[in-house]
Amino acid sequence: MMRQYELVERVRRYNPQTNEELLNRAFVYAMKAHGTQTRASGDPYFSHPLEVAAILTDLKLDDATIAAALLHDTIEDTKATRAQIEKQFGKDISVLVEGLTKLKKLDLVSQRAEQAENLRKLLLAIADDVRVLLVKLADRLHNMRTLKWVPEEKRSRIAEETLDIYAPLAGRIGMHDMREELEDLAFRQLSPDIYRSIEGRLATLRDPSKGVIKEIEGELTEELAKKKIKAKVKGREKRPYSIWRKMERKAIGFEQLSDIYGFRVVVPSIEDCYRAIGIVHTKWPFVPGRFKDYISTPKQNDYRSIHTTVVGPGRQRAELQIRTAGMNEIAEYGIAAHALYKDSDGKPNEMLIRDSGAYAWLRRTIELLDEGSSPEEFLEHTKLELFHDQVFCFTPKGRLIALPRKATPIDFAYAVHTDVGNNAVGCKINGKTAPLVSELQTGDEVEIIAGKEQHPPAAWESIVVTGKARAAIRRATRVAVRKQYLGLGRKMVERAFVHAAKPWSDERLSKSLSRLARASVEDVLSAVGRGELKAEDVVRAVNPDWRGEREKRVKPQRSEGWFGLARGASLKFRIPGFSGNSADPKEEAAIPIRGINGELPVRFAPDGGAVPGDRIVGIITPGEGITIFPIHSPALKDFDDEPERWLDVRWDVDDVASQRYPARILVTAKNAPGTLAQIAQIIGEHGGNIDNVHMERRSQDFTEVTIDLGVYDLKHLNAIISQLRAKPVVSSAERFNG
Numbered sequence: 001m002m003r004q005y006e007l008v009e010r011v012r013r014y015n016p017q018t019n020e021e022l023l024n025r026a027f028v029y030a031m032k033a034h035g036t037q038t039r040a041s042g043d044p045y046f047s048h049p050l051e052v053a054a055i056l057t058d059l060k061l062d063d064a065t066i067a068a069a070l071l072h073d074t075i076e077d078t079k080a081t082r083a084q085i086e087k088q089f090g091k092d093i094s095v096l097v098e099g100l101t102k103l104k105k106l107d108l109v110s111q112r113a114e115q116a117e118n119l120r121k122l123l124l125a126i127a128d129d130v131r132v133l134l135v136k137l138a139d140r141l142h143n144m145r146t147l148k149w150v151p152e153e154k155r156s157r158i159a160e161e162t163l164d165i166y167a168p169l170a171g172r173i174g175m176h177d178m179r180e181e182l183e184d185l186a187f188r189q190l191s192p193d194i195y196r197s198i199e200g201r202l203a204t205l206r207d208p209s210k211g212v213i214k215e216i217e218g219e220l221t222e223e224l225a226k227k228k229i230k231a232k233v234k235g236r237e238k239r240p241y242s243i244w245r246k247m248e249r250k251a252i253g254f255e256q257l258s259d260i261y262g263f264r265v266v267v268p269s270i271e272d273c274y275r276a277i278g279i280v281h282t283k284w285p286f287v288p289g290r291f292k293d294y295i296s297t298p299k300q301n302d303y304r305s306i307h308t309t310v311v312g313p314g315r316q317r318a319e320l321q322i323r324t325a326g327m328n329e330i331a332e333y334g335i336a337a338h339a340l341y342k343d344s345d346g347k348p349n350e351m352l353i354r355d356s357g358a359y360a361w362l363r364r365t366i367e368l369l370d371e372g373s374s375p376e377e378f379l380e381h382t383k384l385e386l387f388h389d390q391v392f393c394f395t396p397k398g399r400l401i402a403l404p405r406k407a408t409p410i411d412f413a414y415a416v417h418t419d420v421g422n423n424a425v426g427c428k429i430n431g432k433t434a435p436l437v438s439e440l441q442t443g444d445e446v447e448i449i450a451g452k453e454q455h456p457p458a459a460w461e462s463i464v465v466t467g468k469a470r471a472a473i474r475r476a477t478r479v480a481v482r483k484q485y486l487g488l489g490r491k492m493v494e495r496a497f498v499h500a501a502k503p504w505s506d507e508r509l510s511k512s513l514s515r516l517a518r519a520s521v522e523d524v525l526s527a528v529g530r531g532e533l534k535a536e537d538v539v540r541a542v543n544p545d546w547r548g549e550r551e552k553r554v555k556p557q558r559s560e561g562w563f564g565l566a567r568g569a570s571l572k573f574r575i576p577g578f579s580g581n582s583a584d585p586k587e588e589a590a591i592p593i594r595g596i597n598g599e600l601p602v603r604f605a606p607d608g609g610a611v612p613g614d615r616i617v618g619i620i621t622p623g624e625g626i627t628i629f630p631i632h633s634p635a636l637k638d639f640d641d642e643p644e645r646w647l648d649v650r651w652d653v654d655d656v657a658s659q660r661y662p663a664r665i666l667v668t669a670k671n672a673p674g675t676l677a678q679i680a681q682i683i684g685e686h687g688g689n690i691d692n693v694h695m696e697r698r699s700q701d702f703t704e705v706t707i708d709l710g711v712y713d714l715k716h717l718n719a720i721i722s723q724l725r726a727k728p729v730v731s732s733a734e735r736f737n738g
């Protein structure tokens with residue numbers, strides 16, 4: 001732990017007139033107040049306010065701020081009162097500590113995350129004195145640095161809040177180093193896998209180019225010195241989070257990300273900045289589109305600098321920021337740079353703070369509060385400036401979800417929880433049903449509607465904008481496909497054993513794995529499912545003396561249920577392509593079929609379809625899934641020789657007609673004006689839904705009309721057919737059996 005004199009020494013280095021006595025008193029007071037309290041790490045609690053104060057000395061803040069940092073947790077966590085602190089340290093410091101105490105309470109409330117309200121209160125506290133924000137940010141930074149000691153279940157919430165609120169706030173008031181460190185620490189917590197992989201990639205890039213930073217630093221300094229510019233060049237590797245952001249924003253892979261080095265070139269004058277950029281651009285090729293002049297047009301938070309990216313020494317891409325020392329101070333410390341100690345009585349120079357653009361922004365924002373807008377309205381206004389590349393949405397319970405612009409409800413769902421994303425089938429935005437592919441706007445309240453045992457359509461991967469969602473969809477798709485092949489293979493193997501009249505179990509199969517040269521039962525079944533291994537070969541592996549003779553061929557319609565399949569397992573499946581022309585994933589229908597108890601892909605035969613009431617049969621196709629045919633379908637003839645592919649299935653629908661199923665009918669109609677309209681009208685009047693019509697003139701007098709339509713069940717279909725037959729223009733109407 002830092003010693004008392006070390007802290008004072010740190011302050012004295014930038015503020016020779018520091019009020020030592022005041023700092024000492026605050027140190028002792030806080031140390032005594034926290035007494036034997038310990039942090040989660042086991043360290044004395046007092047080490048925390050001390051570290052927060054130390055962070056603020058790096059920002060060269062005034063005595064009152066340092067003292068307030070030492071005292072910031074005393075009112076909330078110890079017996080100390082505001083009155084005592086005011087008596088001992090004066091009004092200025094007690095107001096700061098009071099402000100920090102209010103903010104501390106917010107942290108606890110935000111468990112259930114009423115963050116819009118929190119942000120409002122945070123900014124209200126800052127309104128009293130901007131130094132409150134500086135201490136708060138330092139407090140958060142130290143808490144993030146020691147996050148590993150916090151109980152697991154709290155870490156992610158703290159990290160999320162840091163990424164959503166504190167890091168952007170630090171950036172908005174120009175404290176870029178603070179912002180970057182906060183982001184990086186939060187990112188490490190929230191996406192440890194990605195963090196590690198970027199770090200790993202950085203390490204491999206780093207190795208061969210050892211010393212590349214020093215090399216470029218040296219060459220830049222020398223090149224500028226030749227032209228009589230005294231430049232201080234400082235290089236660094238970019239942080240994993242900023243690399244990740246770039247990968248996300250530009251949708252590029254790590255390999256394509258070549259500029260991982262950044263250099264700050266600090267020169268004496270503005271004129272030197274422009275001379276330096278000229279020298280750099282003549283010496284090294286620059287990357288088009290990367291030159292930005294924030295000196296002639298500063299950013300809103302006062303940031304000024306010239307940016308460019310060059311292909312520098314050693315063919316290494318390097319991003320350069322060229323600026324003066326004064327600009328650099330603001331770039332590093334933001335508002336804190338203006339809060340530098342100026343007066344002999346230890347107060348920051350108010351004028352300097354108020355003149356700064358970042359402070360003006362804070363003031364404007366705070367004025368909005370006085371106009372009495374609701375927290376949501378307020379957030380709406382604030383985030384537009386604070387978080388211009390993000391949208392802020394809410395769960396129905398009021399939890400704030402921050403997303404990049406153009407994010408969809410699918411991204412939202414995955415941001416809430418991976419399971420929510422995987423099970424999403426629809427959504428409501430502000431209470432209204434909306435497509436999952438909508439673009440979210442800030443302030444939207446998003447309710448995700450979950451299905452059961454869903455898995456996300458692979459097509460979502462190209463719709464979402466967040467890496468988290470993309471990775472989760474990819475993972476879920478892989479798992480689903482594996483499961484499907486596994487289920488399909490299991491079904492086929494079961495059938496083959498039944499057919500060979502041989503007993504079957506996983507255990508038997510596991511004893512014969514070596515004969516199949518597979519590592520596990522799952523491997524065997526998946527291979528069969530993918531069509532790489534014949535089910536018969538599996539039977540033979542388990543029963544080496546089986547010769548392959550078949551039982552008498554039995555068709556399912558005469559032997560209902562003889563497969564002994566598990567009953568009652570109803571499966572709802574997405575059938576890509578079933579709803580045909582619709583690209584909207586939420587319109588994918590489900591086939592409710594009984595008799596299939598694995599995660600199998602199921603679809604209707606392309607010609608003719610099947611409706612509840614039809615006797616149906618499933619045909620297994622390795623590597624694809626199960627196709628449902630009505631038993632009367634002539635197409636089934638093709639499978640006569642392969643009875644092991646036949647599967648007994650039945651509908652699993654209740655009496656309430658809620659879903660339409662595809663059927664095809666053939667109508668022979670007289671050639672007369674308005675015939676088609678009459679046919680369509682009858683179908684419409686009886687609740688049928690026409691999907692497609694194909695007409696072919698068969699003769700002078702008659703036209704054959706093929707109609708694909710959606711009906712609730714066989715009764716419904718037959719009713720429509722009878723109605724059609726009753727019309728004089730219709731000469732015949734019948735079901736098409738594809």
Ligand code: MN
Pocket residue numbers: 048072073139
């Ligand atoms: Mn604290």
